[in-house]
Amino acid sequence: MTAQTQLLIVEDEPEIRKFLRITLEQHGYTINEALTGSEGLKRITTYPPDLVVLDLGLPDMDGTQLIASVREWSQIPIIVLSAREREQDKVAALESGADDYLSKPFGTNELLARIKVALRHAARTNSKEEAAFEQGGLKVDLASRQVWADGQEIRLTPTEYKLLAVLVKHAGKVVTHKQLLQDVWGKNAATQSHYLRIHTQHLREKLHDNAAQPKYILTEPGIGYRLRVES
């Protein structure tokens, strides 16, 4: 395994920085801090961490701008922190390339889970692609394009499979509506979100996943969907 995982926290509020640092250090991460966006950008460039925790409410720079700059040359995982009702900010950040988000106030478990998932994905893309996914009763073999739910093989339409595949590829991370529409239906479909809703409903039904008590596919209103992974 590599040396201790390095996280960079870009956050201007000292109290939030403090409890983030304490919590994450207790869970074995090495923490570096940046107080402003420009400082964060500098640190990412000079001492690239393994993951960035970025507050969207920075005083000197629009968080989305920072993400866009970083994404020009790096796929480093970025998790954004944002106030609860600012959906548009989160969507913009995700569409610029952030991996996931947390709404303030958030719980420690949530924070750790999202960081873990983001790091795991980063590690995966650095090594070879993982061909299989297994979670709860759901099993997906991306190589053979086969899907099982509770041991039973499921026949999916090409669209339904594509949809599931994208969610599996980002398992545990949120995927925005726009990204799903583009990956499944192509670049021009970005505004046809009713397609997405209807096909997700069909997919859920086939996987015996009750939308009101979902086992696999979670709806994140205003943002997108997430495939559940237990940490």
Add this chain to the structure above:
Amino acid sequence: MIPASNAMTRKEVIASPSDYSTPAYRYAASGLVVAACTLLALLFRHLIDPVNLAMIYLVGVVFIGTRYGRWPSILASLLAVGAFNFFFVEPYYTLSVYDDKNYITFIFLLLASLIVSSVANKLRLESENTQRQNAELQALYEAASALASCRGHHLIAETAIRHLGTVWPAKTSLWLPNTQDILQPVMLSPDALQETEAATWAYQHGEPSGRHTQTLPAAASYYLPLMAQGKAVGVLGLTLPYMEAHNTLINAYASLIASAIARADASELAEQQSMEAEREKLRNTLLFAVGHDLRTPLASITGAAAALSAQSQLTPQAAELAQSIHGEASRLNKLVHNLLDVTRMESGALSLNRQPYFVDELIGSALERCKDALSKHPLTLHVQKGLPLLNLDGVLIEQLLINLLENAARYSPAQGTITVAALQTPYAVEISVSDSGSGIPPGSEASIFERYKRLAGKHAEGMGLGLAICKGITEAHGGHIWTHNQPQGGATFTFTLPFAFNKVMIPDEAA
């Protein structure tokens, strides 16, 4: 033209038209004029024919007719003929005549006098009428101008009574309803009477009462209700000996005063409402600022408390305290969140970000978010299959469901079941959340959705805003929300999402 400041003359003109009674002095004037004509004729008798001397008398009669009225001019005609006969027809200085032909002259002189005096009288009456109408109009105009610049009932009443006083010698009174809608005399001219019964009757029935009417005619004054937009806003009391000639003018004044009062009422209401709106705006701005400033420190406290609770090296007491801090901080968080939502709703800043959603997935995400609060309660779901896609603000509907679920958890006993149901009616999707608590106090089913309303009892916390937010979100989507108690115990909260307001346009094919 009657000068505007000559109030005495105006009163005389308007209130005492000369066709009511002819003062004695006018008859005396007739005699004087005839005497004057006689003197004049005597002066010229050697220069002018007697026939032409008769013309002098004609002039006199015309003069009387134009100035002093019908009967004085008739008297003048008779006196003129008599004087002419006496002084200028032989035998002089007697009333007898030598020449019978002179009788014809007398007859024609009398006829001419009468006709001329009649015409002159008519002219005079018309002139008086015109003068009176002008005076009335002038008075009305002045009253209208004065009333237009009046603010407030008291000033209106004072101005009205003052202006009426310049027009009539009548004892006038103005009556207005107080806050309990009981009529009270607001302004009285000196020695006006307070006949409350007659005035109140007029106010309540919208018809005149008192003297000159069929209702309570024994009253000394005439009471006219002031009508604005078909509703009585007050009563005007007048003491007048005669009514008919003044009816139009009185009604004109009454409607002037009525509109002034109605205008004052409307502007007072508008001012109150505008002040209320300002207060509301200020309150919202304040609340929003407070909530906003509370958010970040609260986030820090919650985060730190969470981190502290998760420490493994804590003594049991420390762990308990840390949990306590975390719990209370979370409560505060929800409260601040609700506060901000409410202020945003109230200030109209709640803009819907509508996207297509199925209701069941929003229920699912709400349940997921409330996992911890609901952990001690068994959950029953009755979600109908095939509910249609709706165009909703998913974040808000999720918040609505979260509020209802958290309330249900708070008000249900430990292990009490919580039920969530969703079904389709012909007009809407209907969603309900039921708890197994003690139910809503009967009678508070409507007030429970008002801001800052709380249920009595140990669990009363944050109820003040949560349901108000639910109502706001429901109504923003064109729906209704209500509550009722279950026969088997517990309360159910139901809200609708009508299809008409939340339609999704689906093109025929999906990829």
